[in-house]
Amino acid sequence: MLEVRSISKGFAGVPAVNDISFEVSENEYITLLGSSGSGKSVLLRIIAGLLEPDAGEIILRGEDISKRACHERRIGFVQQKYALFPHLNVFDNIAFGLRHRNNDRITDESLITRKVSEMIELVGLVGQEQKMTGQISGGQKQRVSLARTLVTSPEICLLDEPLGALDANLRERMTIELQNIRKELGISFIHVTGNEFEALAMGQKMLVMSEGHIVQQGEPQTLYTMPQDLTTAKSMHSFNIFSGDMMADHLKSGLKGKAPSAKISRASHCAVRMDKIDIAKPTAKASGLEATFLTSEFLGNKVIYFFKTNDDRICEVEDHMSLSEPKHLNPNNAYLLSWDAADMLLYDENKQLIS
Amino acid sequence: MDKVASLKWFLGIFTALFVLFLYGPFIVMGILSFQQGPEGGPQFPIIEWSTYWYQHVFGIAPPSRVAPLPIGEALFRSLSLAFATMVVSTVMGVLTAQAFRSQFRGSGVVFYSVILGMIVPGVLLGLGMALLANQLGIDRNWWSTAFVLHVVYTYPFAFLVMLAIFNRFDTSVEEASLSLGVSPARTFRKVTFPIIFPGVLSAMLFAFTLSYDEFPRTLFTGGSDVTMPLAIYGTFAVEIHPNLFAFGVLTTLFSFALLAIYGILLTVSTRRQRAKASGLQEDIS
Numbered sequence: 001m002l003e004v005r006s007i008s009k010g011f012a013g014v015p016a017v018n019d020i021s022f023e024v025s026e027n028e029y030i031t032l033l034g035s036s037g038s039g040k041s042v043l044l045r046i047i048a049g050l051l052e053p054d055a056g057e058i059i060l061r062g063e064d065i066s067k068r069a070c071h072e073r074r075i076g077f078v079q080q081k082y083a084l085f086p087h088l089n090v091f092d093n094i095a096f097g098l099r100h101r102n103n104d105r106i107t108d109e110s111l112i113t114r115k116v117s118e119m120i121e122l123v124g125l126v127g128q129e130q131k132m133t134g135q136i137s138g139g140q141k142q143r144v145s146l147a148r149t150l151v152t153s154p155e156i157c158l159l160d161e162p163l164g165a166l167d168a169n170l171r172e173r174m175t176i177e178l179q180n181i182r183k184e185l186g187i188s189f190i191h192v193t194g195n196e197f198e199a200l201a202m203g204q205k206m207l208v209m210s211e212g213h214i215v216q217q218g219e220p221q222t223l224y225t226m227p228q229d230l231t232t233a234k235s236m237h238s239f240n241i242f243s244g245d246m247m248a249d250h251l252k253s254g255l256k257g258k259a260p261s262a263k264i265s266r267a268s269h270c271a272v273r274m275d276k277i278d279i280a281k282p283t284a285k286a287s288g289l290e291a292t293f294l295t296s297e298f299l300g301n302k303v304i305y306f307f308k309t310n311d312d313r314i315c316e317v318e319d320h321m322s323l324s325e326p327k328h329l330n331p332n333n334a335y336l337l338s339w340d341a342a343d344m345l346l347y348d349e350n351k352q353l354i355s
Numbered sequence: 356m357d358k359v360a361s362l363k364w365f366l367g368i369f370t371a372l373f374v375l376f377l378y379g380p381f382i383v384m385g386i387l388s389f390q391q392g393p394e395g396g397p398q399f400p401i402i403e404w405s406t407y408w409y410q411h412v413f414g415i416a417p418p419s420r421v422a423p424l425p426i427g428e429a430l431f432r433s434l435s436l437a438f439a440t441m442v443v444s445t446v447m448g449v450l451t452a453q454a455f456r457s458q459f460r461g462s463g464v465v466f467y468s469v470i471l472g473m474i475v476p477g478v479l480l481g482l483g484m485a486l487l488a489n490q491l492g493i494d495r496n497w498w499s500t501a502f503v504l505h506v507v508y509t510y511p512f513a514f515l516v517m518l519a520i521f522n523r524f525d526t527s528v529e530e531a532s533l534s535l536g537v538s539p540a541r542t543f544r545k546v547t548f549p550i551i552f553p554g555v556l557s558a559m560l561f562a563f564t565l566s567y568d569e570f571p572r573t574l575f576t577g578g579s580d581v582t583m584p585l586a587i588y589g590t591f592a593v594e595i596h597p598n599l600f601a602f603g604v605l606t607t608l609f610s611f612a613l614l615a616i617y618g619i620l621l622t623v624s625t626r627r628q629r630a631k632a633s634g635l636q637e638d639i640s
């Protein structure tokens with residue numbers, strides 16, 4: 001339904017978004033993952049019509065809307081910082097679009113009341129209608145912001161780090177609620193985030209952005225287990241990445257069993273999942289990549305161990321509590337790290353996965 | 356600790372003396388306005404306390420050798436001139452500040468040419484305007500030539516006030532409105548204006564008071580029908596009577612009343628916004 005074709009945008013000659021193309025289907029939840037400065041917010045603002053692209057087209061239901069003004073696009077935009085109207089109460093905030101929009105403005109107050117009340121019920125704000133926006137909590141503000149956009153029934157809804165300003169607890173709850181609300185309304189969402197867990201959990205399709213490019217798109221599970229691009233692997237924050245001269249040495253010592261030397265010789269980078277690494281005490285028989293244990297972090301359901309290799313590289317190992325007991329390791333002692341060839345991803349000099 | 360305490364006392368007393376000095380003229384004027392009349396003059400000691408000079412200002416005192424102040428029409432002129440100046444300057448100030456929210460070519464030149472109006476000495480500007488009017492054969496009047504100069508003078512103030520307001524303005528609420536399908540013009544009316552309204556009030560107050568007691572520009576361009584500051588100057592250029600002081604007290608009270616109205620309007624408009632303003636900033640930071 002929405003097609004983004006070769007969109008580019010630069011600021012003062014520096015490209016922020018570079019030749020980006022992707023498609024959104026009907027009733028789809030897309031997440032767009034990228035670190036800050038990757039151009040993801042710029043892309044969203046271009047789609048919303050708040051920024052003009054230097055090149056490219058945006059096609060909505062077969063119609064080129066690239067030149068259309070923001071208020072004529074019928075694209076909803078939920079901002080990170082809520083951007084609620086401070087001079088209006090919750091009800092009037094939500095009713096604002098219906099009352100004042102240029103097309104299909106609703107003048108029948110009873111119809112507005114009905115639509116707004118339905119939306120208030122859907123997002124769980126019953127009883128808050130008359131409060132001013134300063135009197136409600138961050139999570140409620142987020143709901144008002146969402147309700148305000150959704151009540152105007154946009155063709156598609158863009159969310160710019162919608163959960164970014166919420167605390168972790170609320171974030172998890174809103175994650176589920178956002179999905180439920182979307183399913184109920186059947187509107188496609190493009191959800192921009194810098195949090196890989198959010199992106200993995202929420203999207204039916206996931207795009208990974210870096211330096212103004214989309215480096216990979218696909219199903220979250222595929223992207224997580226088989227990142228085709230090293231940048232994708234990096235943005236998952238679940239891989240130890242080895243690069244440079246020492247890489248081959250590291251691989252040879254860390255690999256259990258026979259090394260696929262033909263592939264290794266082509267590889268410039270290597271990624272090993274943090275939860276797929278075994279830790280062993282150095283004995284005469286044992287083999288592995290030698291590393292010094294630094295410290296560990298207990299996170300409830302898992303423990304993260306931090307090691308330093310001989311070339312001063314930090315290597316993280318994750319242990320899930322459901323699979324094993326926490327290990328007692330001595331700081332500043334040497335240990336051996338090892339992994340299976342199957343859990344190792346090799347990338348060529350262009351950062352592409354070697355299959 | 357002792358040092359800090361004594362420093363606090365010193366600064367407190369210093370400030371109190373300073374404020375007393377600032378308001379000294381007003382206090383003296385206030386006391387002398389209750390001088391006995393019509394014989395009592397504008398100096399101490401007070402012969403006898405009376406409200407004679409207030410009655411004189413309102414024209415209800417028995418006739419005497421002291422001529423009544425020619426303020427009736429002058430006051431009307433000053434108030435209408437100040438009101439018109441306030442409206443025009445504030446509208447222009449708001450619109451100009453709105454333009455300055457986005458970068459445009461030549462913005463520096465435009466900025467300084469607007470600001471010039473409040474920097475150039477009033478006497479020079481008044482004289483220049485008078486010469487120009489003569490050259491072009493335009494009559495000088497308080498509602499024409501003087502009005503233009505009042506706007507030239509107060510517009511930069513209104514502009515700067517609004518510039519500061521817009522500086523703190525969170526653009527994302529306007530973007531939210533646009534993305535809800537609301538046109539830019541309606542967004543300005545329904546979102547931007549209500550939020551900047553306290554600032555607009557301040558700009559109005561500035562423009563009104565500056566115009567209300569403007570002297571040098573009006574002197575050269577106001578023509579024969581004088582405004583209030585000129586009328587007052589005209590009377591005490593001849594002879595000073597305490598009726599002037601009585602009038603001064605009344606004018607000051609009027610200014611206070613204006614300030615009070617401004618304060619009330621501001622409170623009313625910010626009361627609802629207070630809760631909300633925190634809604635904008637608090638949680639994000």
